[in-house]
Amino acid sequence: MPLHVPPAPAPALRSVLTALGSPTAVREARTPSLRAAQGPATPELPLPLHVLDHITETTGPSRARLTGWRFLIRCGERAVAAADTMLTPDGWAFSHFFEGPYIRSTERALRQAESLPQTYQPRLLSVPELYMLTLWLHGERTADPASGQPAADDILVPLAPAPPGIAPHRPHRVAELLPVLTLRLTPTPAAAGLLA
Template structure:
């Protein structure tokens, strides 16, 4: 099924286009592939980046929109990514970067397109585990900036994933969230035991 990519806010896209047009921003970025790109580059596949916080032993974890990530391509090749952040003054360019999550995201998106159900792709960051997942949201018509999990949502851990969590395997949200919660929630010492 095709993925239903939510539209990025126009001001977020403008900040990325402005940064791509700035020789200083590109030259100072830690992205050799972007600095040495031959031909035009363009931002594609905007994905909202949500952060998983509010993890507690009880209840559903909360998410919040942290920004939008754009894949920077030259021809049909992904070179880097650009991230934007919402500030009190509106959308702002944050940074360019490269690394394993770019190829891993592309791989997960290609696999998601083969699934029998349509999804809205998002990214979900789990800072406490240094983990990023492709969040396949079951409500394709939802606002990409709105949080909240649906029972039919899938989470696809991107490589590199934390030890013991399989990369590129779609997990039902009800299966993976408890694992993440256990790993992030600090253990409560028993009374009388050393802390």
């Protein structure tokens, strides 16, 4: 079934379009493929970027928070870079361009998600404690993309490169993957003794 991609806030999109139209911003970007791109570059597939902090806290469940919107920058038939925006006191603003393996991995995960029998709202969920990024397929497809927490039945697809021992592009229910991630970050009693 098709994914229900939420529209990005208009100021976030405008900030990316302004940056793409700025020769200085593109020239100073650390994205050789964007600088070398022939033809117009267009921002597509805006995905809300959430961060899941402190997954080993015992004071309550982990909380996801919206930190920005990520746009894939397409030139011709392929994505050549991505652009991140961030929320500032004055509203949405362009943050930076980048490239690397997460761009192709995001495209691959989105194609995988298109073949699932249920419609999802795609989001990105970062787990900074593991240097991990996942495609978060939220079951409430019409939910406000800026809010909400990963539900037990939502699906997480780890993007490549994934942390050692976690297979990229293998879909997991949140209820299955989050406990594994928590265990990966919780020191064992023997390791805790070594650190004392």
